[in-house]
Amino acid sequence: MAKVTGKAYDVNLLKRVFRYVKPYKTIFIWSMILTVALAAIAPLRPLLIEYTVDKYILNNNKEGLINMTLIMLVLLFLQAIIQYYHTYLTNTLGQSTIRDLRINVFNHIGSLKLRFFDKTPIGQLITRTVSDLETIADIFSEGLIMIAGDILQLITILAVMLYSDWKLTLIVLIPMPLLVFASYVFKEAIKSAFQEVRTQVGLLNTFLQEHITGMSITQYFARENQEMHKFKQINARHRDANIRSNWYYSIFFPVVEIISAFSIGLLVWYGSKSIIDHDTSPGVIMAFIMYINMMFRPIRELADKFNTLQMGMVGADRIFTVLDTHDEEENKGTFKGERIRGAISFKDVWFAYNDDQWVLKNINFEVEPGQTLALVGATGAGKSSVINILNRFYQIGRGSIEIDEKNIRDYDLGYLRSQIGTVIQDVFLFSDSIANNITLSNTKISREAVEAAAREAGADEFISRLPGGYDYDVMERGATLSAGQAQLISFIRAMVYNPSILVLDEATSSVDTETEILIQQTLQKLMKGRTSIVIAHRLSTIQNADKIIVLDKGEIKEMGSHQQLLQQNGYYKRLFDLQFNSSGIEKSTLG
Known part of the structure; x- marks a missing residue:
């Protein structure tokens, strides 16, 4: 795609941005009409003042002076109304455009697979969807339309000045090359400074997001001072970038004022001589003073607005x-059925998160509908990876995965995942009510179904004791609930969606014994008639599974029932002996 590389604007990027303007074409047209109107009105006041001075003030005509004053007040009122609607419409256009664009960006991010999030800092995505998008709004409120208005106003004023007195106009334009040169230098310098500011904003957001989310780790290991030192360095670079951009402004604007004063000085020198020689009138000189201020203002601001446009381009490029x-692999599958049976087949499956660093190697197994498959192995053996590729969070490198004898790539992605209910160890709860965390705001799931599932899971009692019950706000990441309570809520979440395939990824590893008993009792009911895949550290929880697969370094070492694997006296037997003493009592868990 087109990149912003030193140009004040990029046509291809603008075209893409303007696709989002189409629904607001009427607002855009009216914004341009008002822009032209403001440019046309701009030279009227100086013209009226010139006429008033020459025709009424010099002739001591008080009545005419009062009439012209009233006309100018009406003109100022009209100009204020037009300016109000112009500002309102341009800002409405910008905010409406980025609202639609932000929805599109959020929707697109939600469609990306986990591989993208593995490589992209969350803080960077927040910067893209918030502050970078705001710079695109500035394209309309302070950039493109305002630039067009300033150029039109400049052309109009120059035309009126040349018509009034072309010699005087050429005199006051003598310093203009200096202003153009200063504006160009400023534009290039401030563009580089703004790009650095945007970079530092992204780094600052990323650091804050990661460290606020992981604050408990920082405090557990007493790393507050060290992390504060890192933050000070990042914050200092952010400060320096902003100071550098402000420094360019502090140089440029005084230079413009000096050049403007020089132009007015030339006007006074030449204009006084012209008045003495009766080549011009005092009214023209007064009008020209206003023209100079009105002409230098858009020229001075053009450089700034071009950089506003440039920053909008940078933001658009990033977005x-x-x-x-x-x-x-995009979601090209379209198949949707009423309900899948739950037959699962892995055929020669190889999978890697990064290139050819295989995490799973030549995985082959089948699960019949209604059966329970257990995956065991040490940390890093590849157990969770099996779940990730079954849900199509990642694309496999070789082989195929089938559900009900149909390749999972042929399924509509949303339908496929709706048929697979997953309870994971690292429970994520949104800052919302318990009911909404269970249903994920799915209006098709009734409150009665939620409460029934909670009662079945034995969680209704603790939920009812909370202030507000099912409407209790769990706060961010479920901070006000215990690990066991949060795990129960995620378990109920899977129950209310009534999946055909149930996945339990370390689902009871972080709960207390009492809560685990509740879950195990509910599991017996929930797993009945469903295909289930269970990952557990505790072998005691999967001894009744129809099939157990032992994974080690991404390969299947053993496969069979609990008793069959014990009789083989192999890898599974060693894992079992690690967890149980000679009396058969569980003594530890795997990592």
Whole structure:
């Protein structure tokens, strides 16, 4: 795609941005009409003042002076009304555009697979969807339309000045090359400074997001001072970038004022001589003073507005880079059935998170509908990876995965995942009510179904004791609940969606014994008639599974029932002996 590389604007990027303007074409047209109107009105006041001075003030005509004053007040009132609607419409256009664009970006990010999030800092995505998008709004409120208005106003004023007195106009334009040169230098310098500011904003957001989320780790290991030192360094670079951009402004604006004063000085020198020689009138000189201020203002601001446009381009480039990010495998499947039976087949499956660093190697197994498959092995053996590729969070490298004898790539992605209920060890709860965390705001799931599932899981009692019950706000990441309570809520979440395939990824490893008993009792009911895949550290929880697969370094070492694997006296037997003493009492868990 087109990149912003030193140009004040990029046509291809603007075209892409303007696709989001189409629904607001009427607002855009009216904004341009008002822009032209403001440019046309701009030279009227100086003209009226010139006429008033020459025709009424010099002739001591008080009545005419009062009439012209009233006309100018009406003109000022009209100009204020037009300016109000112009500002309102341009800001409405910008905010409406980025609202639609932000929805599109958020929707696109939600469609990306986990591989993208593995490589992209969350803070960077927050910067893209918030502050970078705001710079695109500035394209309309302070950039493109305002630039067009300033150029039109400049052309109009110059035309009126040349018509009034072309010699005087050429005199006051003598310093203009200096202003153009200063504006160009400023534009290039401030563009580089703004890009650095945007970079530092992204780094600052990333650092804050990671460290606020992981604050408990920082405090557990007493790393507050060290992390504060890192933050000070990042914050200092952010400060320096902003100071550098402000420094360019502090130089540029005084230079413009000096050049403007020089132009007015030339006007006074030449204009006084012209008045003495009766080549011009005092009214023209007064009008020209206003013209100079009105002419220098847009020229002075053009450099700033071009950089506002430039920053909008940088923001647009970053946003469209995210929108142009596509997974290697898109959701091309379209198959949807009423309900899958739950037959699962892995055929020669190889999978790697990074290139050819295989996490799973030549995985082959089958699960019949209604059966329970257990995956065991040490940390890093590849157990969770099996779940990730079954849900199509990642694309496999070789082989195929089938559900009900149909390749999972042929399924509609949303339908496929709706048929697989997953309870994971690292429970994530949103800052919302318990009921909404269970249903994920799915209006098709009734409150009665939620409460029934909670009663079945034995969680209704603790939920009812909370202030507000099912409407209790669990706060961010479920901070006000215990690990066992949060795990129960995620378990109920899977129950109310009534999946055909149930996945339990370390689902009871972080709960207390009492809560685990509740879950085990509910599991017997929930797993009945469903295909289930269970990952557990505790072998005691999967001894009744129809099939147990032992994974080690991404390979299947053994496969069979609990008793069959014990009789083989192999890898599973060693894992079992690690957890149980000679009396058969569980003594530890795997990592």
